[in-house]
Amino acid sequence: MTDTNTADITATIDNAFERLSRSLLDALAARDKPHRRTAKVPGGEMIITLTAEEATAWDADPDAAAAKRFGLNTAEFDAWVALDGGRRCGASTDAGPCSNLIGPLFMSAADWKACHHNARCPKHA
Numbered sequence: 002m003t004d005t006n007t008a009d010i011t012a013t014i015d016n017a018f019e020r021l022s023r024s025l026l027d028a029l030a031a032r033d034k035p036h037r038r039t040a041k042v043p044g045g046e047m048i049i050t051l052t053a054e055e056a057t058a059w060d061a062d063p064d065a066a067a068a069k070r071f072g073l074n075t076a077e078f079d080a081w082v083a084l085d086g087g088r089r090c091g092a093s094t095d096a097g098p099c100s101n102l103i104g105p106l107f108m109s110a111a112d113w114k115a116c117h118h119n120a121r122c123p124k125h126a
């Protein structure tokens with residue numbers, strides 16, 4: 002083996018190693034990059050950080066993913082946001098369910114879910 006061949010082989014190995022290192026660093030950078038999305042919440046929006054897997058699900062169906070994120074189904078999530086985190090009275094009336102809104106607003110999703118339609122407005126207390 003000549004010195005030239007040895008130098009070529011060494012250069013080839015160096016190049017391959019450099020390419021491998023670079024692709025590994027690119028993969029790590031992509032994995033660690035935060036996946037941020039904007040979620041509707043009572044009163045506005047908030048930025049949430051997702052895993053790569055959650056971000057994929059989010060992009061496929063944002064409403065369903067947001068609902069799941071807050072422990073609600075899609076209909077509950079829509080109501081929670083639309084009512085600004087306030088709950089509705091659960092009393093039945095001749096005209097159907099009472100639709101009076103009961104404060105406070107901006108309840109957490111879990112608190113809201115526990116008492117939406119499960120509380121009474123002053124009229125039905």
Ligand SMILES: [Zn+2]
Nearest residue numbers: 090099122125
């Ligand atoms: Zn009521």
